[in-house]
Amino acid sequence: MFSINNKAKLLKVIAIFLLGVFLLLLTAKLLLKVNNINTQTLKLMFKMDALVISDGINDLPYRLYQPHDIEKTNKPPLVIVLQSAFRRGNNNYGQLTNLVDKFVSDEFQNLENAYVVAPHCPENMQWNNNKPTSAPYINYDMSEIEQSWRQTLIIELIDKLVEEKGVDPERIYITGISMGASGTWEMLYRFPEQFAGALILNGRSDPNKASQIAQTPVKIFHGQNDEIAPLNNSIKMKTALDKLNADVELKILEAGHDITHSAYDIDAFKWLLNQKKSNSFKRQING
Structure with missing residues (x-):
């Protein structure tokens, strides 16, 4: 006692x-x-590996999601997720928002095991080398700017994952919202043979480059009340792609600029995973 x-x-x-x-x-x-780490970001930090790819001068931090049952999957697909201007930096977690969460979620991964890459855009930079402007952000001339080192490293990272992880080169997808959507459009322009399909949300692009972009099937989503990147951006690109018989669809949503939850649904996921580079209509007729 x-x-x-x-x-x-x-x-x-x-x-x-x-x-x-x-x-x-x-x-x-x-x-x-x-440090601006919410519950969702913290969860993604535990689910995704923190890595860096470098060209010897510039470093691009990125997060990599590796599915648990990937050994059971023959040539898994890969999704590249480009963040918006929100929370840019080099801490390698600022990019972990609901945009990324959508693709590592059970809703998406239960359709098919897929690798997911979320690079972190440096502060005061964009995915491209476009000069900073202010809203409203309208379409621009892509030929006036040079390819950025961020774009180059993303392609090098894709090649690395194809070689080291057995990613299916026929099923590499890309998506983004706002600045990430504009980055996605430009990746399709600069690397027309790279991607099997794209989901693009509230971005801006260059309708004069539609012939290169038309190589890749695209689903566009845009909020009709978007005052940051006007709806007319996507309408003009859709019109230009239609003239080329491209595989493109524009879905106009009753929303403003933040359309992540309303755009990424099960139908969009299924459509994306069904795309293969060899099945692209424009690639076939151009080949």
């Missing part, structure tokens, strides 16, 4: 321990808040 003094000492130790745990949790919560 413990004496009264021993019980008091034990209770004191327990109280100090609990206080320590409380302070530790409080500190962790404050650190997460200061």
Whole structure:
């Protein structure tokens, strides 16, 4: 039997321990808040590997999701997810938003095991080398800007994953919203033979480059009330692609600029995973 003094000492130790745990949790919560890490970002940080690809001068941080049952999959597909201008930087977690979460979710992965890559765009940069402007962001001339090192490293990363992870080169997909959508359009222009399909949300592009972009099947989503990247951006590109008999669809949503949840649904996922480079109508007639 413990004496009264021993019980008091034990209770004191327990109280100090609990206080320590409380302070530790409080500190962790404050650190997460200061570093702009919410619950969703924290979850994705645990689910995705933190890696970097470099050209010797520039580093591009990225997160890689590797499916648990990937050994059962023959030549898995790959999805490249380009972030918006929100939370750019080099900490390699700012890009982990609901955009990325959609593609590592059970809803998507249950359709098919797929690798997912989410590169982190550096602060004060875009995916392309376009000069900074202010909203509304309208279509622009892609030929006036040079290919960016971010774009070059993304292609090198794709080649690396095809070689090292056995990714199916016939089923490499790309998607993005806002700045990431514009980056996606430009990737299709600069690398017309690279991607099997694209989902593009509220971006801007260059309808004069439709002949190169038409090589890749595209689903476009745009909010009709978007005041940041006007709906007319996508309408003009859709019109230009239609003239070339491209595989393109434009879905106009009753929304503004943030359309992630309304655009990425099960039908969009199924459509994307059904695309193969060898099945592209435009590639066949051009070949």
